[in-house]
Amino acid sequence: MPATYTLIKKDTETAARVGVLQTSHGSIHTPVFMPVGTQATVKTISPEELKDLGAEIILGNTYHLYLRPGHDLVAEAGGLHKFMHWDGPILTDSGGFQVFSLNDLRKISDEGVTFRSHIDGSSHFFTPEKVMEIEMALGADIAMAFDECAPYPCEIKDVQRAVERTATWAARCKEAHRHSYQALFGIVQGGTIRELREKSARDITSLGFPGYAIGGLSVGEPKPLMYQVLDYTVPLLPEDKPRYLMGVGSPDCLVEGVARGIDMFDCVLPTRIARNGTVFVPEGKLVIRNAEYARDFSPIDENCSCYACRNYSRAYIRHLIKCNEVLGIRLTTIHNLHYLVDLMKNIRLAIGENKFGEFRREFFARFKV
Amino acid sequence: MPATYTLIKKDTETAARVGVLQTSHGSIHTPVFMPVGTQATVKTISPEELKDLGAEIILGNTYHLYLRPGHDLVAEAGGLHKFMHWDGPILTDSGGFQVFSLNDLRKISDEGVTFRSHIDGSSHFFTPEKVMEIEMALGADIAMAFDECAPYPCEIKDVQRAVERTATWAARCKEAHRHSYQALFGIVQGGTIRELREKSARDITSLGFPGYAIGGLSVGEPKPLMYQVLDYTVPLLPEDKPRYLMGVGSPDCLVEGVARGIDMFDCVLPTRIARNGTVFVPEGKLVIRNAEYARDFSPIDENCSCYACRNYSRAYIRHLIKCNEVLGIRLTTIHNLHYLVDLMKNIRLAIGENKFGEFRREFFARFKV
Numbered sequence: 001m002p003a004t005y006t007l008i009k010k011d012t013e014t015a016a017r018v019g020v021l022q023t024s025h026g027s028i029h030t031p032v033f034m035p036v037g038t039q040a041t042v043k044t045i046s047p048e049e050l051k052d053l054g055a056e057i058i059l060g061n062t063y064h065l066y067l068r069p070g071h072d073l074v075a076e077a078g079g080l081h082k083f084m085h086w087d088g089p090i091l092t093d094s095g096g097f098q099v100f101s102l103n104d105l106r107k108i109s110d111e112g113v114t115f116r117s118h119i120d121g122s123s124h125f126f127t128p129e130k131v132m133e134i135e136m137a138l139g140a141d142i143a144m145a146f147d148e149c150a151p152y153p154c155e156i157k158d159v160q161r162a163v164e165r166t167a168t169w170a171a172r173c174k175e176a177h178r179h180s181y182q183a184l185f186g187i188v189q190g191g192t193i194r195e196l197r198e199k200s201a202r203d204i205t206s207l208g209f210p211g212y213a214i215g216g217l218s219v220g221e222p223k224p225l226m227y228q229v230l231d232y233t234v235p236l237l238p239e240d241k242p243r244y245l246m247g248v249g250s251p252d253c254l255v256e257g258v259a260r261g262i263d264m265f266d267c268v269l270p271t272r273i274a275r276n277g278t279v280f281v282p283e284g285k286l287v288i289r290n291a292e293y294a295r296d297f298s299p300i301d302e303n304c305s306c307y308a309c310r311n312y313s314r315a316y317i318r319h320l321i322k323c324n325e326v327l328g329i330r331l332t333t334i335h336n337l338h339y340l341v342d343l344m345k346n347i348r349l350a351i352g353e354n355k356f357g358e359f360r361r362e363f364f365a366r367f368k369v
Numbered sequence: 370m371p372a373t374y375t376l377i378k379k380d381t382e383t384a385a386r387v388g389v390l391q392t393s394h395g396s397i398h399t400p401v402f403m404p405v406g407t408q409a410t411v412k413t414i415s416p417e418e419l420k421d422l423g424a425e426i427i428l429g430n431t432y433h434l435y436l437r438p439g440h441d442l443v444a445e446a447g448g449l450h451k452f453m454h455w456d457g458p459i460l461t462d463s464g465g466f467q468v469f470s471l472n473d474l475r476k477i478s479d480e481g482v483t484f485r486s487h488i489d490g491s492s493h494f495f496t497p498e499k500v501m502e503i504e505m506a507l508g509a510d511i512a513m514a515f516d517e518c519a520p521y522p523c524e525i526k527d528v529q530r531a532v533e534r535t536a537t538w539a540a541r542c543k544e545a546h547r548h549s550y551q552a553l554f555g556i557v558q559g560g561t562i563r564e565l566r567e568k569s570a571r572d573i574t575s576l577g578f579p580g581y582a583i584g585g586l587s588v589g590e591p592k593p594l595m596y597q598v599l600d601y602t603v604p605l606l607p608e609d610k611p612r613y614l615m616g617v618g619s620p621d622c623l624v625e626g627v628a629r630g631i632d633m634f635d636c637v638l639p640t641r642i643a644r645n646g647t648v649f650v651p652e653g654k655l656v657i658r659n660a661e662y663a664r665d666f667s668p669i670d671e672n673c674s675c676y677a678c679r680n681y682s683r684a685y686i687r688h689l690i691k692c693n694e695v696l697g698i699r700l701t702t703i704h705n706l707h708y709l710v711d712l713m714k715n716i717r718l719a720i721g722e723n724k725f726g727e728f729r730r731e732f733f734a735r736f737k738v
Contacts, residue, residue, distance in 0.1 A: 040688065044695040069663070069688040077666055077684060085680045294438070297446055311454045315446060319409065319438040326413040326695055 003142050003183035003210055005030075005242045005263075013357035015234060015261035018348045021211075021242050023089040023141035024181040025081065028056045030242060030263035031347055033254060033340040034091060036271065039064050040074070040084040042337075043271050044330045047086040053306060053338040054345065057088060057141075059266045062134055063095035066124075067117050071137040079139030091142040091266075092135050094173075094187070097215070097247070099126055100149045108148065110165060128172035136179050144213060145173040147187040152220045159191040162216075167203035174207055185211035185244065192225055194232055201236035211264075212237045213244040218267075223253065230260040237261075251280060251343055252369045255360055258347055270340055274332035277321040280339040284368040288332065293318045306338035307331075372511050372552035372579055374399075374611045374632075382726035384603060384630035387717045390580075390611050392458040392510035393550040394450065397425045399611060399632035400716055402623060402709040403460060405640065408433050409443070409453040411706075412640050413699045416455040422675060422707040423714065426457060426510075428635045431503055432464035435493075436486050440506040448508030459509040460635070463500050463542075463556075465516045466584070466616065477517065479534060497541035505548050513582060514542040516556040521589045528560040531585075536572035543576055554580040554613065561594055563601055570605035580633075581606045582613040587636075592622065599629040606630075620649060620712055621738045624729055627716055639709055643701035646690040649708040653737040657701065662687045675707035676700075 003023045010017045021028040035042045035050065038061045042050055050058065060080055065071060077083040080090055099106055099115045106115035112127030128146045135143035146169050150162040166189045177184045186209035190197035204212065214233055217226045230245070237243050242263045248254070249267020257265060270280070277289035281301050288300065299309040300317065308317065308331035320328025350359035372392045379386045390397040404411045404419065407430045411419055419427065429449055434440060446452040449459055468475055468484045475484035481496030497515040504512035515538050519531040535558045546553045555578035559566035573581065583602055586595045599614070606612050611632045617623070618636020626634060639649070646658035650670050657669065668678040669686065677686065677700035689697025719728035 039692045039694055040685070041694045041696045046696060046699070068692055069684070073664060073684065073688075076664060077682065083682075083685055085685075295442060295445060313446065313452075315438070315442065316409070316452055316454075319442075323408045323437055325408055325410045326699070327410045327415060330415070330695070 002181060003242070005211065005240065007240060009352055011351050011356045012354055014259040014360070016258045016347070016351050016356045017261060017263070018351045019242065019263060021263075023057075023183070025087060025089045025141050026056070028089055029348060031254075031258045031344055032056060032264055033249065033344050034059045034264060034266040035337050036061070036266055036268045037084070037086075038268070039068065040080060042333075043275065044326065044333045045337075047084070049307070049334055050086070050337070051088070053334055054341040055088070055337065058086060058090055060090055060092045060138060060140060061095070061098065062092050062131060062138065063098035065092075065138060066095065066134050067119055071134040075137040075139070081139065089142070090140040092138050092140040092144065093246070094131050094135070094144040094146040095126060096131075096144075096147045096187075097149050100151075110168070128169040129176040132173050132176040136177070136182065139179075140182060142183050142185055142211065143177065143179070145170045145184060145186050145209075147189055147215055149189065149216050149219070150191050152191065152216075154191055156193060156196075159189075159193055159196050162191075163189050163196050163200045163203070166200060170204055170207055174209070183210045185209055185213055187213045187215040187246070188233065188237070189216045190233070191216055192221055192229055197229060197233045198236060201233060205236070205238060209241070211242040211244060213246050214262075215246050217245065218247040218253070223256075226253070227256055227260065230257065230262070234261040249340065250369075251340065251367060252364070254340065254343060255347065255363050258351075259356070259360055270336035271333050274336045275329045277318075277328075277332065279332050279335050282366050288314055288318050289321055290318075300335050304335065304338065304342075306335050308335040371550055372611070374580065374609065376609060378721055380720050380725045381723055383628040383729070385627045385716070385720050385725045386630060386632070387720045388611065388632060390632075392552070394456060394458045394510050395425070397458055398717060400623075400627045400713055401425060401633055402618065402713050403428045403633060403635040404706050405430070405635055405637045406453070406455075407637070408437065409449060411702075412644065413695065413702045414706075416453070418676070418699075418703055419455070419706070420457070422703055423710040424457070424706065427455060427459055429459055429461045429507060429509060430464070430467065431461050431500060431507065432467035434461075434507060435464065435503050436488055440503040444506040444508070450508065458511070460511040461504050461507050461509040461513065462615070463504070463513040463515040464495060465500075465513075465556075466518050468495055469518045469520075477534075479537070497538040498545040501542050501545040501553075505546070505551065508548075509551060511552050511554055511580065512546065512548070514539045514553060514555050514578075516558055516584055518558065518585050518588070519560050521560065521585075523560055525562060525565075528558075528562055528565050531560075532558050532565050532569045532572070535569060539573055539576055543578070552579045554578055554582055556582045556584040556615070557602065557606070558585045559602070560585055561590055561598055566598060566602045567605060570602060574605070574607060578610070580611040580613060582615050583631075584615050586614065587616040587622070592625075595622070596625055596629065599626065599631065603630040618709065619738075620709065620736060621733070623709065623712060624716065624732050627720075628725070628729055639705035640702050643705045644698045646687075646697075646701065648701050648704050651735050657683055657687050658690055659687075669704050670708075673704065673707065673711075675704050677704040
């Protein structure tokens, strides 16, 4: 059974909606935030901790897993789920974003992308067919098509070429993808240019995928511009399929994305800032490394029910982080992921009660970006 | 209630014995290995994981906690147990070993030791009274007296002076120690010189402590020499009090220490080598980073019941460690501590059945040092 989406309820004030995405490894309640497990592990935490904090699906990175330990090795281990001891749903990206980020190390043609490994400089060639082979070997529940992600800012002709390649490559991916339970999602590109987003949405939706992602955002453009692109792009995607905004994970963007009809999000932000000693609180971000928390014996957030907040003080977590003790970044990671998972749960509840507009206003009255 | 020791059974072939040490935070079954939690955390793992792997007591380091976050802050947090969310027994060392290890950074007099912080170079002065103040503030169940640990090798006169200072300081520690439930243990020094060990044992036992440690071993001397020192030193300690061999943690040394009547051990070895990608197996040490385990999908040890062995393969753990992923060193740390805790449990069972001699022979037939 590939991923099947069921739309449950639409908000009347905004484009927000709740749904369920069913996969062979369990159901995902949308809108959902997906923690990123780049190298077959969500940095610092265990699968049990992920379950405990409420994560329903995680993301794996094709580029990284291809290089280390290798997709063939993961397949030999019985697939990514078994290899990393996570029995819930997994989505793998296509590696497109990563290889296009390797500026000086890559060369693009219509056939595919030649790039050098960031680990040992070795040369590799990704084509849509190769990426499908890798993603099928990894065996995630949802695979993403291989796309070209244009940077921001960028010349129109480059965005245009990326849109065209993304369409051709999506067709080649669909052709090459053969898997009993893995769903293949298409990706819409087009930068911040309305006409190109419209073209890409037409190209990709006409191929027919069980889910659609919006790529090429959150790559440096201002947030209002990203919201504008979502405003005109989301309505171009079929209502009966899940919509995934790639690479977005700050709390304010999640709320705004949901308001525009997005169902799925992923980002390294919550785990990355956690490792720097920054945590989410209802008022925004709190830098727990700061001296002002040295003797603060209250939890990160009095009203948070995560493992870190139930058992540890800001003073202790600060001490651990100042001393480079791993438990410190484990606790901030758990808290930040729990914060986002909990935010999405509350968003779903609000939509269910048709109060999402109110929820959104209250959120922004408190949360300082 | 300070720590109370009850001798339960003595082996007939060796000096091994089983007992129970009761503290306000629970009972400890001896012989016991104590994981080291230097900076108010056993590196990489949580208190729940420690409980789960069977740890009954952990160690905290006075020197490190004094410098960061400061004993006054820990006291303000409600003591070390509460600060670090560990409700089982804790033992704090005296900081003696650490400040004497700071070679160029310290100056010793009969009054105490002036040393510089390894963190910021600031100057500090430890006296027996100061150390008692710190250990009482930390509030562990067992505190260690402030001693002078002579290095190895070392001139006789230096060992002699260390033995004398250790005696004077032990008396001053006993005088200064006032705590309702914390037990103060004395430390016997004397290097590898029999007469000095005898003198130190007389000095320290005559003061009367609820437990005795043997310090100044495992500081670079050959293992046979350490065993020899234990052979003549342990019998000088009262039978009705627990005996603690400081800084020893390799599996072979635990077995040999137990055979000579030692009840308690601590060492950073299992957690330190874990972070380097080395794990204990019944045959000795296994370097899981090695290429030969890249496609080894079996657990570290088929017969081990730890969290790492129940859920993950060598290939996966190797992958994590090669990628510097924290979960990798969490898993090797859990495994190594579980290995030692389990070893001690099996040792206690063997002594209980009066089969420790056999256990010891079988252990060494398999374990390659």
